[in-house]
Every structure is written in C-alpha cells, then in structure tokens.
Amino acid sequence: MSVILPTYNEKDSIRSVVERFFATGLADEVIVVNNNAAPGTSEEVAGTGAREIFETRQGYGWACRRGLAEATGDILVLCEPDDTFEPNDLKKLLVYSEDFPYVLGTRTTKEFIWNGANMGHFLRWGNWAVAKQVEVLFNSSILTDVGCTFRAIHRESYLRVRDAFAIGDSHFGPHLTLLMILAGVPFTEISVHYRPRIGESMVTGSLPKAVKLGLRMISMISQTRVTSWLGLIDASRLIPYPEPIPRERAEAFQV
Numbered sequence: 001m002s003v004i005l006p007t008y009n010e011k012d013s014i015r016s017v018v019e020r021f022f023a024t025g026l027a028d029e030v031i032v033v034n035n036n037a038a039p040g041t042s043e044e045v046a047g048t049g050a051r052e053i054f055e056t057r058q059g060y061g062w063a064c065r066r067g068l069a070e071a072t073g074d075i076l077v078l079c080e081p082d083d084t085f086e087p088n089d090l091k092k093l094l095v096y097s098e099d100f101p102y103v104l105g106t107r108t109t110k111e112f113i114w115n116g117a118n119m120g121h122f123l124r125w126g127n128w129a130v131a132k133q134v135e136v137l138f139n140s141s142i143l144t145d146v147g148c149t150f151r152a153i154h155r156e157s158y159l160r161v162r163d164a165f166a167i168g169d170s171h172f173g174p175h176l177t178l179l180m181i182l183a184g185v186p187f188t189e190i191s192v193h194y195r196p197r198i199g200e201s202m203v204t205g206s207l208p209k210a211v212k213l214g215l216r217m218i219s220m221i222s223q224t225r226v227t228s229w230l231g232l233i234d235a236s237r238l239i240p241y242p243e244p245i246p247r248e249r250a251e252a253f254q255v
C-alpha cells in the first residue's frame, strides 16, 4: 500500500502525519509530493522514511497525479498532511478495498466531525449538495462529499482512468470520481474522521474561495455529463471495468 501526501503549506504537521501513517503498519511506502511547498518542508520530511518528490506545476491535481504516477503499491491511498485526517482510518479503507476497487472517504458524517474542524453547516451541506449532483446526474451509488482527499484506489483502477486526466487544480478530486464512474469502476464511500487543521488552509478556509471552488466543481460536473452524453469524451482514454488492462497502457508514462 502506498500513501501519497501532496503538500503545499503543511510544514508544521507533515512529520507527525508521515510517522503516524508508518505507525499503522499498513503503509509500505509514503510519498510526499512537494508542490513548491513552504520552506522547511523538506527538512521535516527528511529522516521519516517517506520519499519526497517534487512537482513544480502548481496545483492540488498536479500534485496528486504526480504522486499516483510515482507510487509503486497495489493500493494507492491519497491523503493530506495537514492533520485533518486520522491515519488509523487506513484500516477501514483497506477492509473495504477487498470489495471495492475505489473507496472514498466522506467527511460529512456528523459523529466523525471533530470540534473545531473546518466542516461547518455551509461546507458540510455544500459538499453534500454537489455530491448529490454527481449521484443524480450519473446515477451512481451514494456520495455525500466531493472534497475528501482520503481515498484508496486499486492500481488497476487507476490505470483505467489516468490517460483521461484533464485537471491539475483543486477540483481534481471529483474529476477522478467522475472518470471512475464513467469507466464503470465499483466504488463506495466510508465515513472518516475529520479534525481541525494544523496551519492555514489554502482552499476552503475562506468562504469566497470555498464558494468559487464549489461553483467550479458544479460546472465541471455538468460539463462532464453533457460531453459524455454527446459522446464527446474520448472513450478510448478510459478502459471500462472489468476489461483487462492492455500491457502497454500499464507501462511508464508521462504525467
């Protein structure tokens, strides 16, 4: 199992998050994707056993894509190093991974939202509403969150969709889910703990930024639905589940 941690502004929490992932005994490798991160981040990562790689194209999506491409595990786990997630939840993702090639965390289960976490009314119901847009438009199984980084992906399913990646920004999360849905990959959501962040949020910490990201997600989701209905999505870039992955598509490629 590979754990991939994109980082931009998590200098003060990243060391302990990496250590806690290794302490679960479940992570075979931890990859830190340094996305022009705050000075001092590399020093914090050094000596933890995590592999640090550098992605200079700025953006959450670019960082996740680079980490996924570099990871060597059979199960690829995306998470954030800002202390909002609980590394022990890896256990739950792993158990569900036995049945589902794509397991998404959801941060909107009330009992799992810790005091002080950045998941007030607006973000909770906003995430829920955009998730319902996906569920209804794509007739998918249940979704209650669109912004949860913490998720587990079978390498095989990643290979089905990676050639179709088209987003390098903050709305890469739901983009990945839509591609999985279009490829017919079975998935489920499970509740994960959501805690207060250490350090400053760069995305959903301010209301205008959160609203802007929400609107971009809604427009991307609508656009994906319409283009796929019109047959304008290049289907050859997706490998439908459960067709075998052609050998040449499994080999090294450029992010």
Ligand SMILES: Nc1nc2c(ncn2[C@@H]2O[C@H](COP(=O)(O)OP(=O)(O)OP(=O)(O)O)[C@@H](O)[C@H]2O)c(=O)[nH]1
Residues within 6 Å of the ligand: 005, 006, 007, 008, 009, 010, 035, 058, 059, 060, 061, 063, 079, 080, 081, 082, 147, 148, 149, 200, 201, 202, 203, 204, 205
């Ligand atoms: N903002 C931002 N985040 C990046 C970038 N590259 C990688 N990231 C990572 O993206 C993740 C999300 O950023 P945060 O600032 O924690 O955003 P957030 O407010 O928690 O947003 P949500 O997780 O969507 O609620 C973190 O793990 C960042 O390290 C980038 O260019 N900009």
Ligand SMILES: [Mg+2]
Residues within 6 Å of the ligand: 080, 082, 084, 197, 201
């Ligand atoms: Mg965060």
